[in-house]
Amino acid sequence: MTPQKILVTGGAGFIGSHTVVALAEAGYEPVIVDDFSNSEPSILDGLKAILNREVRSYHIDCNDRAAMTDVFSQEQVAGIIHFAASKAVGESVEKPLKYYRNNLDTLMLLLELMPQFGVQNLVFSSSCTVYGQPEHLPVTEETPRLPAMSPYGNTKAICEDIIRDCVAANMPVRAISLRYFNPIGAHPSALIGELPRGVPANLVPYLLQVASGQRASLTVHGNDYNTPDGTAIRDYIHVMDLADAHVSAVRLLVEKKETAFYDVFNIGTGRGASVLELINTFEEVNGIKLPYHLGDRRPGDIEQIYADVTKSTRGLGFTTKRTLADALQDAWRWQQKIS
Ligand SMILES: NC(=O)c1ccc[n+]([C@@H]2O[C@H](COP(=O)([O-])OP(=O)(O)OC[C@H]3O[C@@H](n4cnc5c(N)ncnc54)[C@H](O)[C@@H]3O)[C@@H](O)[C@H]2O)c1
Numbered sequence: 001m002t003p004q005k006i007l008v009t010g011g012a013g014f015i016g017s018h019t020v021v022a023l024a025e026a027g028y029e030p031v032i033v034d035d036f037s038n039s040e041p042s043i044l045d046g047l048k049a050i051l052n053r054e055v056r057s058y059h060i061d062c063n064d065r066a067a068m069t070d071v072f073s074q075e076q077v078a079g080i081i082h083f084a085a086s087k088a089v090g091e092s093v094e095k096p097l098k099y100y101r102n103n104l105d106t107l108m109l110l111l112e113l114m115p116q117f118g119v120q121n122l123v124f125s126s127s128c129t130v131y132g133q134p135e136h137l138p139v140t141e142e143t144p145r146l147p148a149m150s151p152y153g154n155t156k157a158i159c160e161d162i163i164r165d166c167v168a169a170n171m172p173v174r175a176i177s178l179r180y181f182n183p184i185g186a187h188p189s190a191l192i193g194e195l196p197r198g199v200p201a202n203l204v205p206y207l208l209q210v211a212s213g214q215r216a217s218l219t220v221h222g223n224d225y226n227t228p229d230g231t232a233i234r235d236y237i238h239v240m241d242l243a244d245a246h247v248s249a250v251r252l253l254v255e256k257k258e259t260a261f262y263d264v265f266n267i268g269t270g271r272g273a274s275v276l277e278l279i280n281t282f283e284e285v286n287g288i289k290l291p292y293h294l295g296d297r298r299p300g301d302i303e304q305i306y307a308d309v310t311k312s313t314r315g316l317g318f319t320t321k322r323t324l325a326d327a328l329q330d331a332w333r334w335q336q337k338i339s
Pocket of ligand 1: 009010011012014015016035036039061062063082084085086087102106125127182
């Protein structure tokens, strides 16, 4: 049987590239569309080395209607996973229009092209940022979304609403938004991983640069939070587990009989880890001492969040397999390769 093709926008990016591996290993044929605005073509070499074959890929901007129309007509895909987006929270505050333009337009163009080419299935990259600082933990999908704290976060909420409204209007679209918690780690081969640009805003990419000597010391932002050790808590998920969640979502969609369908799932481990726990785990599993110091809270950071994964376990049949230690070992292996 010919494998079903899945269009992966942003497929050269951090989560996209790992999902390409998971899709290929699950018997799908991934087709990448990426403009390399936040990734490197060398990731395609890494994918080839892991999969022992070239992955089909198009170097184009997902906002380019003519180029995207060509891709749709050449590739007859069974579904789309839409990763392509601008994702730097801080930059989104400075350049909101870049974020609204890129993140909303790419989605709307896909939703316009899908019915024209009979493509029904869409998985959308959303984020736990839509919950803000929730009142009750863990957060379920029923937890109310709070007003976004950045234009980036707002694009995720608006994109979810756009998809919901299209499905409510009975467009022939079956869609799932996956609300990711905190993806970290890399493929265990160290052939693909995250390529942060500039000063990393996220804990693990920054920590890795400290561990490799590129930066002097790690600042722990806030140790007076209302958490057991005073530092902020997040739900860190291995990027290969997150990749597997996309395969589960694609499977669910392609098997659906409904012509219009929409649902939302949390994708996390269900367990929170504090900044200090993460640092200690990194030091233990990699045998490295990390220079760090305690600093002030960072404006805009929330105290703690972790996922209730009951719905994704039942609805997608998805559970995580890898530990925080696995993720930090794999991330370090990758960092050593790129340093
Ligand atoms: N990494 C996280 O912590 C996280 C958390 C929640 C949600 N997300 C979402 O998941 C998705 C993937 O995130 P990531 O961490 O892999 O980011 P990433 O920047 O590594 O990957 C995004 C990819 O999309 C490409 N891209 C961006 N705009 C494009 C366009 N107009 N046309 C073609 N390609 C384009 C970039 O070059 C990049 O390769 C994003 O939508 C992001 O908002 C990420």
